[in-house]
Amino acid sequence: MSHKPKHQKPLIDTAELARLTAGGDDYIRTKDGAVKGLALRLDLNEGAPEVIVVGKGPRIEHRARLLLGTPHAVPTYVKRATNAWEYLGEYRATAYRTDRSAIDQYCGERTVGDIAGILFLECADAVSVTVRGGGFADPQTRREIELAAVQYVTRELELRGFTVEDRQRENCGYDLLARRGKEELLYEVKGTDAISPRFFISRNERNCSRLNENWRLAVVTSARATPTLHILTPEEMEDQFTFECLAWECTIEMPTA
CATH class of the missing domain: 2.30.110 (Pnp Oxidase; Chain A)
Incomplete structure (x- = not known):
């Protein structure tokens, strides 16, 4: 993309x-x-x-x-x-x-x-947008939720016979690479303390979902209490969720000489 x-x-x-x-x-x-x-x-x-x-x-x-x-x-x-x-x-x-x-x-x-x-x-120029209030957690809480969600998904995949590699630091559009025999899946993990799925997705992550049929969205609800895993294909994600912009980058086009 x-x-x-x-x-x-x-x-x-x-x-x-x-x-x-x-x-x-x-x-x-x-x-x-x-x-x-x-x-x-x-x-x-x-x-x-x-x-x-x-x-x-x-x-x-x-x-x-x-x-x-x-x-x-x-x-x-x-x-x-x-x-x-x-x-x-x-x-x-x-x-x-x-x-x-x-x-x-x-x-x-x-x-x-x-x-x-x-x-x-x-x-390096990407703007970090922080959403406060309205049910969104503070940064420290979000980090704890994300960690709990990734750990839970990793354990679940390993129980299903997958070997799991953490790819979070690579900015490649997914968090976990899961292999089982010839099967290979790319998991983008989202966590929330709520009982219904709600999450942010970056342009890079969404583009990766469009380029790779083996991309999967793994949403963990009630991540720090009673975690429940929801796994969706790219098509299911696009069909089930509404994508709404919460911020825009605004620039001025400078005249050329």
Whole structure:
């Protein structure tokens, strides 16, 4: 699912992009051994900028690991048309996976044998919206509920014969990777102390649900008291829940020279 904002920001040309990202023709732009920016094409990376498919080759694989080792976020651009690039914000890599399961999930229409790995990124400019009152818990309570929910889902999956890997830190659109034989499922875990399901879902998580048929929503109600697990497919989630915006990002389009 590509990053396509409803109102695009002013575009820059390729020459200006080169000036801002230290030149070069790779999508991971470097200078003097440091990553200076990203220039992404949606035809090669439909999940960009959150997910980048890394092709094979010593140079590009080295740059992928260099990006992963870069502690700060870098300016990220996406190609919108010939000689036209849009600035998306500052992004940093959170994980680089080279296992076959990750490659199979995110290869899109590209040939698996031509892919070295998958980079996962997060936006450093993302605004954290805190909702208070109206039945929403404070941040500390939410963390406790989330931890209880993840632990409960992990135990339940293990009882069902799954081997469970925690992927929460990777920002890859799900929390737990569950394997049982040839079966592989991606679980996004949501917890609440209420008896009826209610939760927040990020754009990245919802996009992941649309890209992967094996994605599952695991909602734990009464998470800290008498937990009950509800598991839904992407289609069931979209059918059963109403999605409502609680905040908007508002920007001003600056005139171009």
